[in-house]
Amino acid sequence: MPPAERAEPGERAEPAGRVGRVGHAYLRYVALGDSQTEGLGDGDDTTGLRGLADRLAEQLALHSPGLTYANLAVRGRLAGQVxxxxxxxxxxxxPDLATVVAGVNDVLRPRFDADEVAGHLEAMFAALTAHGAQVMTLTFPDLGRITPLARPLAARVSALNDRIRSAGDRHGVVVVETGHHPVVTDPRLWSADRLHASPLGHERIAASLAYALRLPGSDDSWTHPLPPAGMPRTTLAAELRWAAAFLGPWLGRRLRGRSSGDARTAKRPELLPVRP
Structure with a gap:
């Protein structure tokens, strides 16, 4: 993400690029997407999932007391399925506000067509904005910076991000660049499977969206590095353990034509009030 414009002392630096409507009170927020928006990595299926969209809704409700929120996301969904x-x-x-976050599941598939995936995303951008919604989306970090075994996917992620930026610009979508900051590689922002954000990671993503919307009290602290801590070294043994625990089962589902989202439905399909 390009640096924010330099502010005079006492002024707030605005995020670079397109931003949301300043001071706008949103009343109907709808989240579309896959497991990240559903909230995997932030809670569990027993106690309940929270996630970036829930966290953003809570921040919105602080300034829009009448806000209602629906989350239609389902884990494992490809962009076309979303x-x-x-x-x-x-x-x-x-909705007067919608987030659309999808495409990583497509990147991970053997067959990947960046134009096709971006076409599905752009169709959603176009439809939602045509109906009056402010739409927000994210670009994705290089997965190879998080797990070395994913380095061959870097070109796919870059190609998809380029298309998301172009499509977002065509439709007035707020595109939040979350992958350019060094903190994104901090293991504390990722769950053990390295594919889903941790609670802290979801918190940071929600903060990036709030900042792009210029919500009161938001700032660019989501880009800041975490306090120093002893980081586990990436070793071959650690990579093999990760592959056995997470990559192997994921590949097994793909070979059987199954998805982690089979038989699942949206966790919050209706607009409901939000308690900040």
């Missing part, structure tokens, strides 16, 4: 399954229900809810 479009096919979630776009129509989202439009029916008439």
């Amino acid at each position: 479009r096919a399954e979630q776009l129509a229900p989202a439009l029916a809810l008439k």
